[in-house]
Structures are given as C-alpha cells and as structure tokens.
Amino acid sequence: MRWLLIVTTLIVAFLLKYLFRRQHNNVCKTFEDYYTNRDTNPNCYNNPDVDLTIPEIVINRGYPLETHRVTTDDNYILTIFRINHGKENITGAKKTVLIVHGFGLNCGCFVTIGNKSLAFVLADNGYDVWLGNYRATIFSSHKYLNKADDLFWSFTLNEYVDYDMKNMINFVYNATNRKIVFIGYSLSTAMFFTYSSKHVQHSLEKINVNVALAPVFNIREWKSVFSYIPWNTLTKYIGTAVADYKVMNSYPLIQKYLCLPYPFQLKTCMLFYNLLEGWSNKQLDPETLPVSVIHNVDATSFKVVHHLMQLFRGNDGQWYDYGTKQNLEIYGTRKPIKTNLSNMKIPTYLLSANNDAISTPLNVELLYKNLTNAVKYKHVVEDDDFSHADFFRGKDVFLLVYQHIIKFLEDFK
Numbered sequence: 386m387r388w389l390l391i392v393t394t395l396i397v398a399f400l401l402k403y404l405f406r407r408q409h410n411n412v413c414k415t416f417e418d419y420y421t422n423r424d425t426n427p428n429c430y431n432n433p434d435v436d437l438t439i440p441e442i443v444i445n446r447g448y449p450l451e452t453h454r455v456t457t458d459d460n461y462i463l464t465i466f467r468i469n470h471g472k473e474n475i476t477g478a479k480k481t482v483l484i485v486h487g488f489g490l491n492c493g494c495f496v497t498i499g500n501k502s503l504a505f506v507l508a509d510n511g512y513d514v515w516l517g518n519y520r521a522t523i524f525s526s527h528k529y530l531n532k533a534d535d536l537f538w539s540f541t542l543n544e545y546v547d548y549d550m551k552n553m554i555n556f557v558y559n560a561t562n563r564k565i566v567f568i569g570y571s572l573s574t575a576m577f578f579t580y581s582s583k584h585v586q587h588s589l590e591k592i593n594v595n596v597a598l599a600p601v602f603n604i605r606e607w608k609s610v611f612s613y614i615p616w617n618t619l620t621k622y623i624g625t626a627v628a629d630y631k632v633m634n635s636y637p638l639i640q641k642y643l644c645l646p647y648p649f650q651l652k653t654c655m656l657f658y659n660l661l662e663g664w665s666n667k668q669l670d671p672e673t674l675p676v677s678v679i680h681n682v683d684a685t686s687f688k689v690v691h692h693l694m695q696l697f698r699g700n701d702g703q704w705y706d707y708g709t710k711q712n713l714e715i716y717g718t719r720k721p722i723k724t725n726l727s728n729m730k731i732p733t734y735l736l737s738a739n740n741d742a743i744s745t746p747l748n749v750e751l752l753y754k755n756l757t758n759a760v761k762y763k764h765v766v767e768d769d770d771f772s773h774a775d776f777f778r779g780k781d782v783f784l785l786v787y788q789h790i791i792k793f794l795e796d797f798k
C-alpha cells in the first residue's frame with residue numbers, strides 16, 4: 386500500500402514537472418518554433434506580458450496608468466483604467482476615448498498584443514484612453530456584497546446597459562469634460578446600441594461618435610455551429626432552473642493549462658473558438674497568443690448567458706425575459722420590451738469581417754439598415770479569413786482595423 390502511494394506520487398510529480406515544465410522563453414515567431422525547446426531556439430524569446438497583470442503590462446510598456454473606481458447606481462464598483470497619453474507624445478490628448486470589451490472578457494483584450502494593442506495605438510496617436518470593465522470581472526466588486534454571495538451574480542444584460550454602460554460614460558465624461566469617442570467590441574456594441582436607443586438624451590450629451598468593432602445586434606443570422614442548437618426550447622427549459630450562478634470565474638488558469646502545453650491542445654482549444662466564431666486560424670499570432678489565452682477570459686453571470694440564449698434565436702434587441710409575472714412588474718408588459726434602433730442618434734462607424742460567424746455580413750447589414758436616424762459609416766476588413774476574435778488578437782489587426790479607426794477619427798468632425 387505504502388509503496389503504491391510512493392510510486393503514484395513520484396509518477397504524478399514527474400508528469401507535472403514534465404507537462405508544465407517551465408521554459409524561460411514563452412513565445413516564438415511561429416507555432417512550430419513554439420513547440421520546440423524554446424530556450425535553445427533562436428526564434429523564441431521571453432514576452433514579459435505572459436507573467437504580468439493587466440495594469441503591470443501597461444506600466445511595463447512605459448505608459449502612464451490611472452486607476453479609477455466607478456460606483457454604479459446599483460452599488461457595483463467598477464474599475465476604469467486610464468492611459469491619458471502616449472509613451473512619447475505627452476502634448477495634451479485631443480479626444481477622450483472609452484473602450485469597452487466583449488462577452489467573457491475584460492479590458493485586458495485591448496493591451497495584450499504588444500505595441501499593436503488598441504489602447505496603446507490610440508494613446509500614441511494622441512488620445513486620452515479609458516478602458517472600461519463590466520461588473521463581475523476581476524476588476525470589479527460591490528459596496529455591500531462580495532463575490533461569494535449569490536446576489537452578487539444576479540444580473541442580466543439589462544444591468545450592463547442601464548448601470549455599467551451609463552455610469553461609466555457618465556464618469557468619463559464628467560472627469561474629462563469632453564464628449565467621448567466610444568469604441569465597443571462585440572457584446573459592447575450591442576450594449577451601446579441599446580443604451581443610446583434608450584437613454585437618447587444622455588447619449589447625445591456625452592457621446593461624440595460610436596465605433597463598433599465586430600458589431601452585433603441582430604444575431605439571428607449568425608453562422609456559427611452553435612446556431613443549430615434549438616435555443617428557444619433550451620431557453621424555456623433552462624428558464625425554470627435559472628439561478629444566480631457565476632460563469633467562467635476562474636478560467637484564465639484553466640485556459641493556460643488546457644490550451645498551451647502541447648500542439649494538439651492548442652488545436653483543440655482553437656477548435657472551440659473556430660466552431661463558435663469562424664473557421665480560420667490564419668490570424669493567430671504565436672508571439673502574443675500565450676498572453677491572450679491567459680488574460681482574455683473573465684467572469685460573467687449565468688443570467689447574462691441565459692439572456693444571450695434568449696437573443697440567439699431572433700429576438701433581436703429584446704430585454705431580459707423574466708417570465709410573464711415579473712415582466713409585468715418590471716416592464717409593465719407581459720413580454721419584455723425591445724430596443725428600437727431608430728431612436729439611436731449617435732454617429733456610428735461599423736467595422737466587420739466576412740469570416741466572422743457571429744457578426745456576419747447579413748447581421749451587420751440588418752443592423753446598418755435599422756440605424757435609421759444615425760449618421761452611419763461602415764468598413765469591411767480586407768481579409769476574408771479575418772474573424773471575430775481577430776478584432777482584438779489578430780496578427781494584422783493594426784493594419785486591417787486599427788489604422789482605419791485612427792484615420793476615421795482624424796477625418797470625423
């Protein structure tokens with residue numbers, strides 16, 4: 386018995402040491418290089434961002450970082466980071482930009498691909514950059530509750546819109562006294578469209594222009610394999626079991642050990658993203674993917690996921706369906722209210738990609754058409770392999786997307 390224990394322990398220890406052996410070099414020029422002995426491969430080097438936190442990444446790259454706390458009207462405390470000028474260019478920023486992340490992410494997605502990262506590109510081009518974070522990300526807390534309380538996790542997309550979005554915009558506007566350039570990615574584009582359709586006056590006072598990366602609003606035409614799931618049935622079924630659970634609360638480490646150590650793991654891991662977001666790995670960047678895999682995943686609530694499921698089957702712009710009884714109390718109608726995009730009046734620039742299985746060309750077309758009262762512009766990425774996640778981690782995202790944003794903002798008056 387004792388021998389068995391000792392032998393097992395030795396085997397486990399050996400496996401752990403072998404599986405998770407630590408090499409000094411953690412990124413390479415190609416994925417082939419990545420799976421060699423990186424410490425002796427001249428194409429590999431140490432990317433310090435792998436081991437740093439998000440604020441450390443910003444500071445380590447030589448940017449000024451301010452940390453602000455915003456208390457929402459329903460008592461969540463959100464962190465907004467500010468990079469108020471570039472590394473060299475400290476001559477008074479020209480415009481305030483607020484960038485907000487997508488589903489299951491945090492603001493890390495805008496600083497984790499080195500000097501190509503959106504936040505750094507904007508700061509270096511003279512913008513005062515603010516990075517928002519929704520409730521329940523690692524950068525958030527609550528005035529009275531803590532993350533172990535079920536109630537902390539009791540929120541839907543309604544709260545992202547009415548509190549997080551509105552309160553963050555309020556805060557940044559108040560702090561800089563300048564109209565904001567809003568840049569949203571994926572889910573945040575929908576949150577912004579919803580916010581500016583409902584809080585019309587508020588948005589007109591505080592927002593200069595809206596830049597939507599991989600815009601989603603009409604998701605009925607998505608092409609992802611996941612679109613074949615019978616969401617209506619599933620949602621009804623789940624409806625009876627909805628509770629205040631947390632989702633993806635400790636995924637970063639899981640992703641690290643699940644996706645990185647071996648080539649087959651990276652492939653299977655990316656297979657998941659391919660199925661969900663679009664079929665291509667051409668834009669995966671071996672020099673930064675280890676950083677994105679570790680940093681670009683964060684928590685949300687089960688009710689947010691449930692809300693998304695309600696939207697997946699064509700209920701575009703619908704607020705959370707609480708069930709007839711609660712809907713009557715909250716909305717005054719048996720069915721949840723729907724966002725009317727015609728109310729939205731903020732000038733909008735849509736940037737989308739043809740290989741994006743979520744923000745598909747057809748979905749973007751519907752959205753564009755429905756923005757009947759806003760001045761609108763659009764750009765389709767000139768690379769037919771470009772997909773959903775490439776908007777924050779694509780190898781060529783600077784050339785294909787961010788450059789166009791800079792140009793657009795220079796021309797936009």
Ligand SMILES: *[C@@H]1O[C@H](CO)[C@@H](O)[C@H](O)[C@H]1NC(C)=O
Nearest residue numbers: 499500501502506509783784
């Ligand atoms: C990032 O740095 C590399 C190497 O110094 C340089 O070639 C490249 O142009 C830079 N990219 C951006 C977007 O600044």
Ligand SMILES: *[C@@H]1O[C@H](CO)[C@@H](O)[C@H](O)[C@H]1NC(C)=O
Nearest residue numbers: 474476477478479509510511
């Ligand atoms: C520095 O900022 C100013 C104004 O904010 C801008 O006009 C200029 O182009 C910027 N320079 C560089 C090198 O980015």
Ligand SMILES: *[C@@H]1O[C@H](CO)[C@@H](O)[C@H](O)[C@H]1NC(C)=O
Nearest residue numbers: 555556557558559560561562
């Ligand atoms: C607006 O900013 C001022 C200081 O700049 C501060 O005193 C005030 O509390 C802020 N108001 C809000 C609503 O954040």
Ligand SMILES: *[C@@H]1O[C@H](CO)[C@@H](O)[C@H](O)[C@H]1NC(C)=O
Nearest residue numbers: 702724725726727751754755
């Ligand atoms: C948006 O467009 C779709 C398809 O054309 C239409 O069914 C829907 O009612 C529109 N939504 C709004 C809010 O105008």
Ligand SMILES: *[C@@H]1O[C@H](CO)[C@@H](O)[C@H](O)[C@H]1NC(C)=O
Nearest residue numbers: 723724725726727728729758
């Ligand atoms: C949306 O609002 C516009 C006016 O802003 C109105 O003409 C239109 O009928 C509304 N659409 C729906 C579906 O309620």
